[in-house]
Amino acid sequence: MGEGELKKDNLIIANKKFNSRLIVGTGKYKSMSECAKAIDLSGADIVTVAVRRVNIINKNKPLLMDYIDPKKITYLPNTAGCFNSKEALRTLRLAREIGGWKLVKLEVLGDKKNLFPEMIETLKSTEILSKEGFKVMVYCNDDPLMAKRLENAGACAIMPLAAPIGSGLGILNKVNIGIIRKQTKLPLIIDAGLGQASDATIAMELGCDGVLVNTAIAKAKKPFVMALAFKNAVVAGRQSFLSGRIEKTLMGKPSSPSKGII
């Protein structure tokens, strides 16, 4: 494959092209400036953001929009902290009103400890939001059947977890991710549970279209170095996937010619 071909290898979500296949979260950083620098180093075109009450009392608190320009980076409003469809719909309708955001990340949680998605509420919300014109990227469990139902409900991207949010455990069920990859043409993005850069490479080698990372970068001892590591890992994984790996064999095959040995 020529270099030129790789450059055209964009991530396409809801008919919009993005250069980077790494999506990053903006939570858990020590400061807004640290967050902005890490995003810059990660090369991400899309960042997830949360919708919360404005601090009426302390208005001098730095605003996210002052550090990350929504004209340059695509904001992906999320529904983090929502535990039912009603809360999620309210949050995303408000997000749309802030400035016309239609590309959103739906995340309806079902348990406060393991943070697994509540899939019945998620499915219900996906249907409603899609009908309202939202482009819904859906955080979900790694169940191929549920992924199919989300696709039928109008999701614009399927985003199964690798492991519980913030756990850093990496991809726990490669088989299921592989099955979801085979069954869907929608963008497949691993969301949640990654711990280190190689986890992102594995996701990309499984044929995923991208990965979404927050904690693994924000809470690394050196977030800037980890942001770079994830950027490179996603590129490496994608190139590895596109290059067509060798077959696995049980026995060894010599790398040097066996003829002409002295």
Add this chain to the structure above:
Amino acid sequence: MKKIKKIKIKLNGKERLIEENISLLKLIKILKIPVKKVAIELNHEIMDKKKLNKKMIRKNDKIEIVHFIGGG
């Protein structure tokens, strides 16, 4: 001098006294909040930001003003 009458409202979950007969837009301006960067809900109904000047605040109204913050 005429005494300004005040009314009680609930703003972002907290009770607050504000001037009587002011619009939502006026309240946002008093609070020095950039309208472009927020969304506003009045009694659970999302407000069209272009019509904030026409929406008068009444006693016991529940107002929510939200914006984007860092999140995963």
